[in-house]
Amino acid sequence: MSGVYHTGELTVQKMAGVELVAQQNGAGIRPTIFKGAKVFLRMRTIIIASSVDRRGRVWSSFLTGEPGFIDVQDEFSVTISSSPVPSDPLLDNLPSCPEIGLLAIDFDRRIRMRINGKGAFDSEGRLTVTTEQVYGNCPKYIQRRSPSTASGFHRTQHSVSRDSSLSPDQQQWIRQADTLFIGSASREGKADVSHRGGPTGFVAVVDGNTLLFPDYFGNSMFNTLGNIHVNPNTGLLFIDFDSGDSLQLTGRSTILWDEEDIKHFAGAERLVRFEIDEALFTENGSPIRWDLLGFSPANPTLHHTN
Numbered sequence: 001m002s003g004v005y006h007t008g009e010l011t012v013q014k015m016a017g018v019e020l021v022a023q024q025n026g027a028g029i030r031p032t033i034f035k036g037a038k039v040f041l042r043m044r045t046i047i048i049a050s051s052v053d054r055r056g057r058v059w060s061s062f063l064t065g066e067p068g069f070i071d072v073q074d075e076f077s078v079t080i081s082s083s084p085v086p087s088d089p090l091l092d093n094l095p096s097c098p099e100i101g102l103l104a105i106d107f108d109r110r111i112r113m114r115i116n117g118k119g120a121f122d123s124e125g126r127l128t129v130t131t132e133q134v135y136g137n138c139p140k141y142i143q144r145r146s147p148s149t150a151s152g153f154h155r156t157q158h159s160v161s162r163d164s165s166l167s168p169d170q171q172q173w174i175r176q177a178d179t180l181f182i183g184s185a186s187r188e189g190k191a192d193v194s195h196r197g198g199p200t201g202f203v204a205v206v207d208g209n210t211l212l213f214p215d216y217f218g219n220s221m222f223n224t225l226g227n228i229h230v231n232p233n234t235g236l237l238f239i240d241f242d243s244g245d246s247l248q249l250t251g252r253s254t255i256l257w258d259e260e261d262i263k264h265f266a267g268a269e270r271l272v273r274f275e276i277d278e279a280l281f282t283e284n285g286s287p288i289r290w291d292l293l294g295f296s297p298a299n300p301t302l303h304h305t306n
Contacts, residue, residue, distance in 0.1 A: 004029040004133070006186050009226030015257070016269070018220035025219050029135040032075040037113060037134070041070040041104055045147050047080060049119075049127075050101040050183025050193035050235060051093035057250045057277065059089040060183035060193055060237035063127070064244075064288060066153045070104065076131050078102075078115060083125040085157035087282055089248070094119050100129055101183060101192040107290065108146050110139035114223075116192055132190075138219050141197035143178050144293035145241060151287050155244055158285035165208035166279055170247055174203050174211065174238060178295065182272075183235040184227035184253075194224045199295065199302040202265075209276045211236070214268030215255075216300070225270070228253045236274060244288030248280040267300025 004026045013022040047070060049061045065082040072078055084090045100119035105112040116133040178200045183193040204212040232252040239246055256271040
């Protein structure tokens, strides 16, 4: 470990030639919740979480609630008064591995904040997270969305299906996606979760078990790719913003640096190839909707060949 970065992050920063920028941006990573974040967190209605199961597989999940369901207890702890749907791996993962990554995101104002640390559910189902790393991220590639409150804020599980590959409908869902969330973990098992966005169709479906998506210019810290470099286990989350349904994928990722592969994806600096081990689809019984207000001005013009 060197400062706030581990070996994998430092290696990828060097490969990308951004060590100086990464060092400068790393100054914003702190162990405590910074001033002003309390109000930001209390206004959120969604938060993304990553966790690691007993087999070392990474999963990405999401929790929802009314504004105020995320509460800062003190500078080192956050309480989330919301439970995942019963099928969500987060419920079983934290008792065996408390490492957790959180991403609080304001789609409307294009603001996001990451909190990494240790989490546990209490007897009332509330999730308390003790912080180890807290920092903000740039607004790039976030599509503007606004939550619709007509159907409430809490998810209820209507049906669940598991498979080792994607169904044709799920493949089509991913081909139409403009947003995904990717959970990863360091060699030591420290969890992290990040947002990825782009034009509609920025994720290529190679086949029922393989996805390919671009890595665009960002904050140069390479927290996600640094984790992948030393630990390929990753978890993707796709949310249906019209219904609240979710598709959680766990598998293994590889970073592709070959220019011949990269040139097929406009604006890409690298690619991530994701191989699926398990797909978990959860249908909501009570729809939660986010209305699309506009695409990110940072999105490149789409072109890629599957």
